[in-house]
Amino acid sequence: MTGERAAAGSEVEAVQEALSYVCTHLDSLRMLLRDWPGDPMARLLEAVRTGTGVGDALDLVDTALLEAGDARGVFGRRDLPAAAGAPAGPPNVPGLGAGHRAEIVFLCPSARCSHSWIPDSTATAVPRCAMDDVPLQPVEL
Structure with missing residues (x-):
């Protein structure tokens, strides 16, 4: 496992x-x-498709990106932690409760990554996973 x-x-x-x-x-x-x-x-991509050695393959891509001049690689892309004292979890939004239309988010079909897509009014088709060409899966919020 790399330092990042x-x-x-x-x-x-x-x-x-x-x-x-x-x-x-x-x-x-x-x-x-x-x-x-x-x-x-x-x-x-082969590791993702077979489900074996994904971490090691990511390390290879990370190393290649760093050597190619990308200062963050694939592991340096995470969001910064929340500010001290910030409340944990989603904000409390008044008016969201029973009786309202559920929101749908589309997630990685195999739960391998944290990629998500929220459709808007212009969406005509559900995107497909770029790694194995399977449609993203809907999840009701």
Whole structure:
């Protein structure tokens, strides 16, 4: 486990956040690392598809990005912690209770990453996972 990955909190959360970043930026990361020795992006995608060695494959992509000049790699993308004294959890919003339309968010279909998508009025189709071409799964909030 790399230093950034260890410092990011739990390993599972770090891997999910890193996979979300990779999923969201897959095309640009493929382009950036297309000629990189050992093809770390292909190795990561294969690891995701088979479900084995994902953490190690993410480490390879992280190292390649850092060596390519990306100062944060895939593990340095997490949000900063909440300010001291800030309330934990979602804000209490008056008016949201029984009788209101449920909100839908679409999540990673295999729960491998923390990627999410909230449709708006212009949405015509549900996006697909960039790693294995499966539609994102709806979850009612």
